[in-house]
Amino acid sequence: MEKNTGSTRLLVVTAMIAALYAVMTTAIAPLAFGPIQLRISEVLVLLAFIDKRYIPGLILGCFIANLFSPFGLMDVFFGTTCTAAALWGITRSKTLFGASLWPVFFNAFIGVELYLLGECPLIFGMITVALGEFLAVSCIGYVVFRQVMKNPGLMARLKLA
Template sequence: MNRLFTTKNLAKTAMISAVYGVVTWALSFVSYGPIQFRVTEVMVLLAFIDYAYIPGLVLGCVIANLFSPFGIVDIVFGSLATFIAVILISKTKNLLLATIWPTITNGIIVGLELYYMVHTPFLINFGEVALGEFVVVTCIGYPMFKFILKNKALTNILKMN
């Protein structure tokens, strides 16, 4: 636990959260709403490499959700979905299986959020949110992180130790 609070790791956490927040905001036209392709979600797979990325990823999601049209509801529940997903990713030993957690957690939690906020059917919300997560994290993120994990030097750079 102490290794999370080194200067190096705090700097990495700040960079990760800033990149996630700013890039999500910059691509806001595809980052918010029922069908969202939040490109920054690919970063959640960093938790597969090292659990120490979790604070930065969650904080980045909070920052990104400050700009959400759903306000505080998305800040709380969207960020909760990311928190649950990255915890599950960090506990999963198989990369392909790890990529499924954001699809499930965001599909359910953000799907329910949309159900209550805009009164659209939950199953449609779930499907649309899950589709975006699946495309970004599994279809794009899986091959990207498979490549990263094959490169030991790059993997060592990304580890927070």
């Protein structure tokens, strides 16, 4: 019975994280898609630094959010792949700030997608997407998660063990 409770909890948390990411992204859709983007939902990727079991919910949330992208299935595939790659890096990071840089690096490649779709010049798209990620994850997310990590009670609740 105990094992089923843990599995159920993980499933519920995964669904909640996916829904939260998708809603946070689509609620500010004009800022979340395009050459100049600021996805506040990307702050959530730092949950993977705390516990890698958040990854399925984050990937699913990104996938769902990208279904609403004006760039169609290309963004569903490309954007979700970039987020998955960033999450891989986050789980291998030794420091929170180091973890916050992986989304900046990998999501910069969304500039390639924007270039292929004719939305903007390659370097401009890569730089602007990276800057948006840096603001969301390395600035806002880092400050928020640094405080979260100082709170032992909150950290104990965020661990999905």
